[in-house]
Amino acid sequence: MAKFLTNREENYSQWYNDLVIKADLAENSAVRGCMVIKPYGYAIWERIQAELDKKFKATGHVNAYFPLFIPKSFFSREASHVEGFAKECAVVTHYRLKNDHTGKGVIVDPEARLEEELIVRPTSETIIWNTYKNWIQSYRDLPILVNQWANVVRWEMRTRLFLRTAEFLWQEGHTAHATREEAVEEAEKMLNVYADFATNYMCIPVIKGRKSVNERFAGAEETLAIEALMQDGKALQAGTSHFLGQNFAKAFDVQFTNQEGKLDYVWATSWGVSTRLMGALIMAHSDNNxxxxxxxxxxIxxxxxxxxxxxxxxxxxxxxxxxxxxxxxxSGMTVKYDDRDTHKPGFKFADYxxxxxxxxxxxxxxxxxxxxxxxxRRDTLTKETIKTExxxxxxxxxxxxxxxxxxxKATTFRKENTYYTDNWDEFRDIIENKGGFVMAHWDGSPETEELIKxxxxxxxxxxxxxSPDEEGKCIRTGRPSERRVLFARAY
RNA sequence: CGGGGUAUAGCGCAGUCCGGUUAGCGCAUCUGGUUUGGGACCAGAGGGCCGCAGGUUCGAAUCCUGCUACCCCGACCA
Structure with a gap:
């Protein structure tokens, strides 16, 4: 069986690569780092989109669309935001080609240089907040609850189908609020939407929590995330939701008049999931067949x-x-009848x-x-004979x-691969040899996190x-800690 | 972006060291027939600018230079 797939236990990452190709989900394209999502893979993404979109609408959000290109100057408005994305931006410098004077092929027309270069969006906060400035004058204009389904580009060095590609598809929600409390609540609400989706649609249990300063989104005051455990013991971030404070409102001068007639900066959130979820879906449940x-x-x-x-x-x-x-x-099910005469039943069984x-x-x-x-049934590979009626x-x-x-199964797997330890040697052993989630004490400093990394x-x-309050000592430095945090190697 | 590897039919590979008939093999494809309760069999056929661009040579898949893409390992990231 499955003689075309690399054995999962022998080489997990090769198994993943094989599976994506053989199951006809996606393939590499002629463009470095960019994938072609094939019809079957895209159909799964469409199912993900459809269910998430319903949930977004049900929580009061509406869809809109913002440009693919962002003027370079927008990026420098928010200092930590530029710093976070600068190294992976694709830049448009020209707007025209012309025939090469040697006769064959085309070259970039040097006379068609853009006055201001455009960045292909790695995320849309800047263009959106530049736009929101025009939409918001009064507390009566708030909240704004907008989502967009889009592609973004992050020029990654090393790519893997679905898990990390230079271009990927995602949704990004961008909301504007009159109060800090409301924005914080929104960020938490959307994280819960993601967690609910991961659990009840993808069948992947997730841990909800806050990111440490090191892992926080560039420009956010607080980043919330859900983390899932893959079958090889590595963690995968399956969704993020950011409380952006007033950072972008200040960067783009988005003020509104509140009920007391005073000017104040708008509070913001952003939240997103990407085609990376496809990777999570594949890695969480699939097997050697x-x-x-x-x-x-x-x-189907x-x-x-x-x-x-x-x-x-x-x-x-x-x-x-x-x-x-x-x-x-x-009865609400999607069904395919495969009556092709060109393939034998055994082939079809294996293929499906x-x-x-x-x-x-x-x-x-x-x-x-x-x-x-x-x-x-596919999950257990068991068969039974049932009366037609x-x-x-x-x-x-x-x-x-x-x-x-x-x-x-996924929940049990996670339970069996979540460890609690207060011993540094044991911590290292688990991370190195077993993999999985490790709940350990941490002194709260970015330096210690960096050291452990x-x-x-x-x-x-x-x-x-x-994670309950629990006095303890940092796994690495021995300094006091108030609670355990979740460590793992990650995708 | 650093180190290593690979690129030959749709896919997987041999041939490259040591240049020289018409570039092979398996799978897939097509045709005909027999088949169909777990990836069918027999017979025949088609399919190649040997990754791209230069160079060396009487002659290049094979030697040299450059480029591109992919894979593995690091650094960076969703």
Whole structure:
């Protein structure tokens, strides 16, 4: 089985690379660091978008679109923001090509230099706050709750499909508020939206918390994040939400008149998730047979494969298959009937397993005779024979079972790979040899975090919200600590 | 951006050291037939500017120079 995939236990990162390609999710393009997201991969992203978009709308947000290009001068307005992104910006300097005078090919027209260079957005805070300045005069104009679905570019040195690409797709929410409290509440609310989505749609349990100063977003006063644990024991940040304070309002002079008639700067948040979630989805659940997709995000939830000899059999089987398909669809499921005659059933079985389709129905002549179908589930790779009249209800329940099982499995895995330690040698041993989350005490200083990072490659993923107050000593320096924080090596 | 590796048919590779028939092999593709309850079999066929651009040579996949992309390891990051 799965003889085309690298074994997960032998070489996890090669397994991941193979899987992305073989499951037809994405491939590298002719442009360095930029991927082509293939139809099946994009279909999963569309499912992610659809569900998140619903949640954004349900929490009062609206979609809009801002430019891809940002004038260079905008970046220098917020000091730490420039510093954070300067090293990875693509810059547009010219607006025209012309024919090369030697005859072949085109060159950049040196006379078409832009007066002000444009930055391809690595994120949109600057252009958006420059715009919000015109939208906001009074407290009556607030809050502004805008999201945009867009692509952004960060010129990464080393890229991996979905996990880190030079161009990626994401959504970025940018909100403006009259009070600090309201903005803080918004940032927390959206983090909860992400956490809920990760858990209940992606079947990935996450730890919510604050980022340390070192890991904070450039320009934020506070960065909140959800962290997920991958099967190789590395952490992956699955969503971030920033409380931006008045930093961008001050940088772009966005003031409003409050109810007391006084001028004040606007309070801001921004929050986002990217196509990196695809990487999380793949790495959290999949196995040596291929993808394992959570039913709520699977583009195809049920596939029906006919097994037949000759057209007579196929006709009978198709009749039942099409009836089942339409009944399942009427019950809200997405179904594909694969009656291609160009591939054998065994090939199709393996192929849909590779692609992570949660449920497969096989119908052969024996089933027609006995009034049954064979139902196989992807997560456990088990099969059972079900009476045809029960199949709709059965599969509806089965999809729920699969959802719960995948989530349960991921939760158990995380539990088994979360360690508590107060001993530095043990800490190093866990990080180096076992991987996983390590809850340990930290003295709260950026210097100590940096030191631990240099020595172990582990960083503080988050300071968890639910980490209880607990007197202790810093794992590295022995200085006093008030609570445990979450350490791990990260993607 | 530093170190290492790779680039030959759609995919995976051999050939490159030591230049010399018509550049091979497996998978995939196409045609015909037999098949179909876990990645089918037999027979035949098609497919190549040897990554790109220069150079050396009577002659270059093979030697030299430059460029580009990908993979692995570091530094940086969602």
């Amino acid at each position: 291929g993808l394992v997709l959570p039913p709520r995000l699977a583009p 939830q049920v596939v029906i494969v006919p097994i037949y000899k000759g057209n007579d059999q196929l006709e009978k089987i198709s009749e039942l298959a099409l009836k089942l398909k339409s009944d399942l669809e009427n 397993e590779l692609k992570g389709v949660p449920v497969r129905i096989a119908i052969g002549p024996r089933d027609i005779e006995q009034g049954t179908v064979e139902v196989a 029960n199949v709709i209800a059965h599969i509806k329940n089965l999809l729920e079972d699969i959802h719960n099982n995948i989530l349960q 240099d020595e172990t490659k582990a960083t503080i993923r988050v300071i968890p919200f639910d």
